[in-house]
Amino acid sequence: MITREIVRAAFPVVPLDEVVEFLDHRRKPVKQSERVEGIYPYYGANGQQGTIDGYLFDEPLVLVAEDGGHFGDPDRGIAYRVNGKIWVNNHAHVLRPKACIDIRFLTRVLENYDVGPFINGSTRAKLTKAQAKRIEIPLPPLEEQKRIAGILDQAADLCRLRTRALDKLDTLGQAIFHEMFGDVAQNSMGFRRGTIGDLAAETQYGTSEKASETGPLPVLRMNNLTYDGRMDLASLKYMDLKASDFAKYTVVAGDMLFNRTNSPDLVGKTAVYRGQSPMAFAGYLVRLRANAEGNTEYISAVLNSAYGKATLRGMCKSIIGMANINAKELCKISLPIPPRQLQDAFSNRLAEVDKERLKFEAAIAESNTLFASLQHRAFRGEL
Template sequence: MNASFGAFCKVVRAKSIHSSFLKHMFQSPQYFSYIQNVVNGSNINNIKNEHINNFKIPVPSLKDQKKIAQILDDAAVLRNKTEQLIKEYDALAQSIFLDMFGDPVFNKFNFQKGIIRDLVKEAKYGTSEKASEEGQYPYLRMNNLTYEGYMDYSSMKYVNIPDKDLHKYLVEKGDLLFNRTNSKELVGKTAIFDSAEPMVIAGYLIRVRFNEKANPFFVKAYLNSKYGKLVLRNMCKSIVGMANINAQELQNILILHPPIELQNKFAERIALIEQQKELAKKELIECEDLFNCLLQKAFKGEFV
């Protein structure tokens, strides 16, 4: 197949080196470290031809290059399969939601309808205290919620909160967190806080606790469904590049009111999926560690 490439791309045709081996060299930590040291640009970093041409790599025999490339390819396949498995678990959770509750647009099971406010015990904003590298409590911000609806604790800041105000901002395991301010594409990110460690939420998040009529995992799945994402995208207000959905607007969203027993059954099924997904995540970390270790050895010429 013939193809063209844009001005911001460079084609490297390998002659005396195996193309797959070269591909992996361009994926190595050494390559990215080298590029970070040589690129320049005020808004867009530019890599020049000479930057690529001057990048030094080990060049074993062609036979060894093919052998190394095959091992790295196999490790990459294993990693990619594990990533795909995690995506399939997410798809399974969405499928279970549709099987049990149907598409909210059509409400084929004729559930009662209402608004989220009918299910809410309390909805509180987080604190506006400035985040820092050190502090008494881990500080949850909008980047700690993923678009897919999960918590991400990989990049944490910290904050100090007076004891008298702590109850306002402290989150408990099972609380629903809603990202009220973000870009139009990301506003409305919704996740369930799943840690036993005491943490505090920032002002761009809303902490929602529900009454006996709702299971938070059902509401989370509802807001993260295709229907829910569309509703959130259409209702947010944009102000200087940022979009906002406040606590009152969140609680006014129309929602199905299935029996709590059915919601609880759904949450139990999701918990089983999450258990398997956590095992897959641990396996993915092992796959990534293996791939990176092999890549390091290949770059250092220790892999022959």
């Protein structure tokens, strides 16, 4: 996070208004229902929001979130550089750098800037144009700006390369699944066909106990399950369970969780818990444990496959608002039933992929720490 104290440390500072021209008057919002997809990027507060069939700008620019941005966590990025034919809605300020400032340097200053002191709005945080103009920008000589931007760009490229490698690793699990089980929709491998219920030893709904910010036991909620079949433990809440309810409402390694209630697009999110410490699970989730014929890694992979997603969408196609697929309906979903040994072999290969994932995630965290350190040193004049 870049604060005013950091940017004041080594270089002269000027208001943002002195180094850019605001082009906000040329922005034009378009309702999603009225937007016609096309070849031109459509931008908002947090980056590209889709495409559109026309453009408003065609030059190098910097976009800064006006409202709806990550103002409480600017390390996620509140500014980004764009170029070419684009459309921008009214949730991002449009900045044209003046000759005195390098566009790459300006982006690096603004992308993680703590704009908290400039935010207005009690219900929805907003960085108004009047307040944005007051943001203090360090202004070293132009050549020094380019040098600093070059160093930071190299560090950011390292972060991107490692993130792309992780993205490719994510597709490896899908490739392994297809290699071992073929097209599950067509059952191209000719396995015996059955239902998820044929592979389930038990299903259990989660606890309705209220969660809070602190407590002895972390609790998994529907937001902790990702659409692509993983568990995101970055945002957890906690609770205390009675001893008599502990086994009933906790997961152990190998348990599968199924998001039974959500929007029609998100209901059915599925992931396997691989942690070593028990965690509670909330009421919108179903815990499934496999019997001697099944492996939850295989069941979860089926539900996260194109076939599984299409099946779940079909089960919710007539529902408006919150959709629900209960445990009985989950168990009726059809799937091929490979030999247990093959399912276990798939699970073992996924475990190896998961080990590699941990290495990549550690490398990405190291890269992000390095970038943040370089950013701070750069604007303190220590590079």
